[in-house]
Amino acid sequence: MATATSGAGIISVDGVGFYYDPKREFKVIDSISFESRQKEFLSVIGPSGCGKSTLLRIVAGLIRPSAGSVTYMGNEITEPIPEISFVFQDFALLPWLTNIENVKMGLNLSRIDSYSKELRARKLLKEFGLEGFEDSYPNVLSGGMKQRVGIARAIASNPKVLLMDEPFSSLDELTANTLRADIVYFLRSKYIRVSSVIMVTHNVEEAVELSDRIIVLSDKPSRVKAIKDVGMKYPRDRHSKEFLSLVEDIYTELSE
Numbered sequence: 362m363a364t365a366t367s368g369a370g371i372i373s374v375d376g377v378g379f380y381y382d383p384k385r386e387f388k389v390i391d392s393i394s395f396e397s398r399q400k401e402f403l404s405v406i407g408p409s410g411c412g413k414s415t416l417l418r419i420v421a422g423l424i425r426p427s428a429g430s431v432t433y434m435g436n437e438i439t440e441p442i443p444e445i446s447f448v449f450q451d452f453a454l455l456p457w458l459t460n461i462e463n464v465k466m467g468l469n470l471s472r473i474d475s476y477s478k479e480l481r482a483r484k485l486l487k488e489f490g491l492e493g494f495e496d497s498y499p500n501v502l503s504g505g506m507k508q509r510v511g512i513a514r515a516i517a518s519n520p521k522v523l524l525m526d527e528p529f530s531s532l533d534e535l536t537a538n539t540l541r542a543d544i545v546y547f548l549r550s551k552y553i554r555v556s557s558v559i560m561v562t563h564n565v566e567e568a569v570e571l572s573d574r575i576i577v578l579s580d581k582p583s584r585v586k587a588i589k590d591v592g593m594k595y596p597r598d599r600h601s602k603e604f605l606s607l608v609e610d611i612y613t614e615l616s617e
């Protein structure tokens with residue numbers, strides 16, 4: 362069920378379709394429409410290979426859709442813009458830069474002076490539990506710590522929209538659990554002013570734990586199969602009846 366967008370969202374994805382091949386023989390995304398709202402954590406869930414990373418790269422302005430359009434506050438996204446940041450599945454840290462230099466990369470386009478950049482990056486690393494690791498290199502960090510640097514870099518410039526591509530899927534489950542809980546805490550703290558989060562994932566429990574709404578995608582060529590409101594208070598109990606029932610409901614949507 363693809364719903365038309367009203368244009369009132371922070372991000373509006375409107376009839377986006379995509380082919381990688383120029384001959385347009387292998388459709389990856391059929392037609393996808395949805396909106397992200399103010400103060401919303403939105404997840405997009407779908408099977409592996411259905412085009413989630415592709416969709417997120419389109420929203421980020423890194424690639425152009427073959428059909429349809431994406432807008433940020435009503436303006437079409439045709440290239441990356443400072444209001445939208447990206448968190449990568451494999452962290453994408455630069456190994457030749459120290460951890461604080463990696464966070465400062467997120468401030469490259471900011472017009473603040475280098476002293477303020479340093480202060481901000483230091484404060485963020487501290488917030489993310491990485492005090493003492495400022496001047497070491499990513500290779501000394503565990504996966505969870507690397508992703509904290511990746512997230513700190515993404516939010517350093519105070520973006521309005523945070524796009525996350527399976528940000529926990531390269532981590533072991535224990536580390537992922539801790540980081541998920543921290544993310545919920547960070548994104549809701551007044552220190553961070555992200556208006557809208559869009560996370561893609563193939564992990565149903567993760568989507569139900571973190572999201573306000575969940576967009577369920579079909580197999581490739583993908584389209585929107587269902588949109589679920591979560592409506593449970595944080596922190597969510599993975600063993601509660603409500604939680605388990607929504608998880609089951611989404612598994613059913615995915616397997617139909």
Ligand SMILES: Nc1ncnc2c1ncn2[C@@H]1O[C@H](COP(=O)(O)OP(=O)(O)O)[C@@H](O)[C@H]1O
Binds near residue numbers: 381407410414415
């Ligand atoms: N650069 C590319 N060139 C050609 N095909 C690609 C490229 N990137 C991804 N694909 C194909 O597009 C489909 C969707 O990929 P992707 O967006 O990575 O899916 P997901 O993130 O949901 O696993 C897959 O079949 C994948 O093989």
Ligand SMILES: [Mg+2]
Binds near residue numbers: 413415
């Ligand atoms: Mg992917």
